[in-house]
Amino acid sequence: MSSAQIEIQIIASLVAIACAIPGTFLVLRKMAMISDAISHSILPGIVVGFFITQDLNSPLLILLAALTGVITVVLVEYIQKTGLVKEDTAIGLVFPVLFSIGVIMIAKNANDIHLDIDAVLLGELAFAPFDRLLISGIDFGPKSLWIIGSILIITIALLLTFFKELKLSTFDKGLAASLGFSPVIIHYGLMTVSSITTVGAFDAVGAILVVALMIAPAAAAYLLTTDLKKMLILSIVFGVLSAISGYWFAHWLDASIAGSITTMLGLLFLIVYLFAPSKGVIAVIYREKQQRTEVSLLTFLLHLKNHDDENERHVNHLNEHINWQKVRSKTVLDLALKNNMIVIDKNIVSLTPKGDEFTTQAIDYIITNEDTQIEGMKDDFFLFRG
Amino acid sequence: MDIQEYFSLVFTDYTLRTITLGTAILGAVTGMLGSFAVLRKQSLLGDAISHAALPGIAISFLITGAKDSNTLLLGALVSGLIGTFWIRGIITKTHLKSDTALGLILSLFFGFGMLLLTFIQKQPNANQAGLDKYLFGQAATLVESDVWMMAIVTGICLFVLLLFWKEFKILLFDKDYAKTLGFNSKAIDILITSFIVLAIVLGLQTVGVVLMSAMLLAPAAAARQWTNSLAKMVFLAALFGAFSGVFGTAISASQNNLSTGPVIVIVAAVFVLISFVFSPSRGLLFKQIRFIKNRRDLELHKTLAFMYHIAETHENISHPHEIKILNNFHGFTKGTLKKLVEKNYVTLQGSTWCLTNEGFKSASNLYNQLTQQDE
Numbered sequence: 001m002s003s004a005q006i007e008i009q010i011i012a013s014l015v016a017i018a019c020a021i022p023g024t025f026l027v028l029r030k031m032a033m034i035s036d037a038i039s040h041s042i043l044p045g046i047v048v049g050f051f052i053t054q055d056l057n058s059p060l061l062i063l064l065a066a067l068t069g070v071i072t073v074v075l076v077e078y079i080q081k082t083g084l085v086k087e088d089t090a091i092g093l094v095f096p097v098l099f100s101i102g103v104i105m106i107a108k109n110a111n112d113i114h115l116d117i118d119a120v121l122l123g124e125l126a127f128a129p130f131d132r133l134l135i136s137g138i139d140f141g142p143k144s145l146w147i148i149g150s151i152l153i154i155t156i157a158l159l160l161t162f163f164k165e166l167k168l169s170t171f172d173k174g175l176a177a178s179l180g181f182s183p184v185i186i187h188y189g190l191m192t193v194s195s196i197t198t199v200g201a202f203d204a205v206g207a208i209l210v211v212a213l214m215i216a217p218a219a220a221a222y223l224l225t226t227d228l229k230k231m232l233i234l235s236i237v238f239g240v241l242s243a244i245s246g247y248w249f250a251h252w253l254d255a256s257i258a259g260s261i262t263t264m265l266g267l268l269f270l271i272v273y274l275f276a277p278s279k280g281v282i283a284v285i286y287r288e289k290q291q292r293t294e295v296s297l298l299t300f301l302l303h304l305k306n307h308d309d310e311n312e313r314h315v316n317h318l319n320e321h322i323n324w325q326k327v328r329s330k331t332v333l334d335l336a337l338k339n340n341m342i343v344i345d346k347n348i349v350s351l352t353p354k355g356d357e358f359t360t361q362a363i364d365y366i367i368t369n370e371d372t373q374i375e376g377m378k379d380d381f382f383l384f385r386g
Numbered sequence: 387m388d389i390q391e392y393f394s395l396v397f398t399d400y401t402l403r404t405i406t407l408g409t410a411i412l413g414a415v416t417g418m419l420g421s422f423a424v425l426r427k428q429s430l431l432g433d434a435i436s437h438a439a440l441p442g443i444a445i446s447f448l449i450t451g452a453k454d455s456n457t458l459l460l461g462a463l464v465s466g467l468i469g470t471f472w473i474r475g476i477i478t479k480t481h482l483k484s485d486t487a488l489g490l491i492l493s494l495f496f497g498f499g500m501l502l503l504t505f506i507q508k509q510p511n512a513n514q515a516g517l518d519k520y521l522f523g524q525a526a527t528l529v530e531s532d533v534w535m536m537a538i539v540t541g542i543c544l545f546v547l548l549l550f551w552k553e554f555k556i557l558l559f560d561k562d563y564a565k566t567l568g569f570n571s572k573a574i575d576i577l578i579t580s581f582i583v584l585a586i587v588l589g590l591q592t593v594g595v596v597l598m599s600a601m602l603l604a605p606a607a608a609a610r611q612w613t614n615s616l617a618k619m620v621f622l623a624a625l626f627g628a629f630s631g632v633f634g635t636a637i638s639a640s641q642n643n644l645s646t647g648p649v650i651v652i653v654a655a656v657f658v659l660i661s662f663v664f665s666p667s668r669g670l671l672f673k674q675i676r677f678i679k680n681r682r683d684l685e686l687h688k689t690l691a692f693m694y695h696i697a698e699t700h701e702n703i704s705h706p707h708e709i710k711i712l713n714n715f716h717g718f719t720k721g722t723l724k725k726l727v728e729k730n731y732v733t734l735q736g737s738t739w740c741l742t743n744e745g746f747k748s749a750s751n752l753y754n755q756l757t758q759q760d761e
Contacts, residue, residue, distance in 0.1 A: 027482075027486050030483045030485050030486070031485065032483075032485040032486040032488070032489035032490075033430055033485045033488055033489050035489065036433070036489050036492060036493070040596070079662075082662070082670060084607075084610075084611060084662055084668055084670075085424070085607050085610065086424075086427050086429065088427060088428075088429040088430045088485075089424055089427075089429040089603055089607050091429070091430060092429040092430050092432070092433060092599050092600065092602075092603045093600065093603055093604060093607060093655065093658060096596075096597050096599060096600030096604075096651050096655075097600065097651060097652060097655040099596065099597065099648075100597060100600075100647075100648035100649070100651040100652050100655075101648075101652070103522065103645065103647075103648040104644060104645075104648050104649070104652070107643045107644060107645060107648075108643055108644070208437075208493050208496050208497055208500070209493070209497060211489060211492070211493040212490075212493035212494055212497050214489075215486060215489040215490050215493060216490055216493065216494060218486075219482055219486050219490055222481075222482060222486075223480060223482070250501075253501075253505055254505075254508050255501050255502075255504040255505040255508065256500055256501055256503075256504035258497065258500065259497050259498065259499075259500035259501030259502075259503075259504060260501050261497070262493060262494055262496070262497020262498060262500070262501070263494075263497060263498045263501050265494060265497070266494035266495075266497070266498055269490060269494065273476065273480070279480055279481060280480075281475065281479045281480070284479050284480070285479070
């Protein structure tokens with residue numbers, strides 16, 4: 001590994017961490033799309049900043065662009081407040097317009113400006129180590145490393161200082177306000193941090209990857225835990241993991257590093273989305289199927305309890321009476337047998353004492369409208385789940 | 387070339403005519419279908435789909451190796467649809483919210499698409515240049531067959547829209563009712579979403595992945611301000627979209643270095659801005675005017691009620707009182723007093739005022755009238 005490769009990986013990892021922290025809160029506050037809007041609409045800010053400073057890495061440019069990001073948020077909220085369109089339409093209207101203004105500004109001044117729109121959208125991490133910070137001739141490492149490093153330190157400092165306030169206002173706005181933490185200040189604070197992070201990172205990794213790095217790790221972490229601290233740590237881990245693996249994937253494929261990191265994030269999210277223990281798709285589908293069978297079982301037991309007549313309790317009769325298909329009735333019947341809820345004697349089904357007790361309790365809960373209690377009861381009675 | 391020259395050339399010059407026609411048709415069809423996206427609160431879906439279409443373009447190029455725009459757009463359609471249904475899957479099956487799902491699919495698909503594009507660029511194949519025109523669109527690359535394609539798709543959209551008008555409308559405004567009436571709401575939902583995807587894919591070549599969502603939203607958001615009727619809104623949105631296309635093309639053709647996509651978006655945004663401000667029933671300007679007028683009326687009533695309470699305590703209701711006893715707090719200004727005089731509720735004598743019979747009567751009925759109107 002050459003020193004340039006190590007530097008690229010360090011920059012990518014720092015960007016991932018810097019994005020994951022505000023990203024977690026954006027996802028929890030249902031404002032993920034705002035980060036997309038900000039990442040597009042900072043373009044005019046960057047262009048204007050570039051006219052003034054002639055340096056893509058100057059702090060003034062970052063501040064100007066971040067200001068455009070905050071203006072976007074304010075504009076979106078203003079349009080939303082007029083009630084003329086819904087919030088999502090407001091977002092969808094504001095950022096393409098600002099982005100278009102930026103594109104036109106670049107196109108009109110193509111001769112004086114060394115800014116490429118592709119570069120803004122994609123960034124080029126591979127070139128980051130070549131733009132070095134030189135102070136009186138001494139090499140202090142790549143400029144973007146310093147920029148993203150300082151942004152990260154500020155973000156972490158803010159996170160540690162205002163963790164309690166952020167947590168409270170994210171989960172209970174009303175309580176936060178009544179305790180005297182202004183939700184407005186926290187809201188705009190978060191927006192400012194997101195804007196600055198987006199601007200600081202776009203040069204290295206491009207606007208779209210910033211969005212991916214903010215949302216994807218946080219979303220994946222949210223599927224795995226419901227604890228805020230764990231979610232923050234997990235999303236940082238996911239971000240760094242895909243940053244480093246993405247770099248090597250790009251190296252192998254000889255393609256854009258930003259695109260490859262995003263692809264890694266996508267794969268990671270896909271895996272979590274499918275296999276997350278309790279909230280992944282497979283787990284959810286399995287649970288839904290289990291619950292369907294168990295509801296059928298309960299219906300079946302209730303039917304048995306209600307009918308003493310042997311005719312009603314004949315195996316063949318059940319098919320038509322409860323109107324289940326053959327396979328379904330067999331699953332339910334097997335489940336009931338395995339759990340010792342019923343006995344079958346000469347094709348006549350009857351409840352065991354245990355089945356009777358279960359059904360009686362279930363009826364009590366249903367009558368008193370406490371259906372949720374049945375879930376807990378299942379743990380007491382069931383040897384095998386549906 | 388200035389704008390006048392453009393309009394004289396538009397009927398004779400092949401390229402200009404094709405581009406203008408193309409952007410006009412595109413604007414019309416996106417405006418039409420965008421109305422549904424806006425009303426269904428799926429505005430940002432367009433953004434996500436247009437980004438999600440990018441890997442499809444790259445993959446279909448990798449498979450066929452051809453740069454024929456129809457093949458590439460077919461790939462875009464497939465990957466746009468995959469993105470859309472994955473978004474749905476995330477929203478329905480997990481506890482992640484729609485904004486997270488949209489942002490995820492948008493950025494992940496786009497990043498994957500960019501990876502493929504950069505990978506293609508490094509391939510030893512001379513044919514690869516020009517794929518990046520789908521990022522920002524290049525209306526100049528439109529040829530007659532593309533415009534025909536757009537026209538046909540627009541025709542199909544219009545036909546299906548008219549055929550299933552009733553179903554679309556009911557699904558839009560009352561989904562549960564549609565279900566109870568026995569409409570297959572899932573199928574209608576998929577149909578309309580697929581058409582939105584189709585419209586987006588159609589515009590990728592002209593406006594590009596990044597700005598396509600604005601084409602979908604802006605005409606519809608503008609049209610929404612002028613009417614409360616769905617049919618009128620769809621029609622107006624199509625009209626706004628078509629005009630944005632034509633004006634945008636005209637402006638970008640008359641200047642150097644202006645790509646068509648961003649200009650069309652800005653023209654559409656101007657339509658939105660005008661609609662937001664000047665629409666008679668919802669616009670900000672008339673809303674403010676109505677607000678001020680209501681406040682004036684209220685202050686007038688307040689002054690009148692105050693006068694009434696004073697006059698009540700006297701036997702003669704026309705007993706004169708000093709103007710000085712009225713103050714701002716009672717909603718009194720010189721203007722309101724003048725208006726009361728004009729309405730013949732009050733007469734002025736020097737520095738005193740007295741209530742007329744008419745004024746007394748209408749003041750005593752003031753609250754009765756209000757309650758009657760409420761009923």
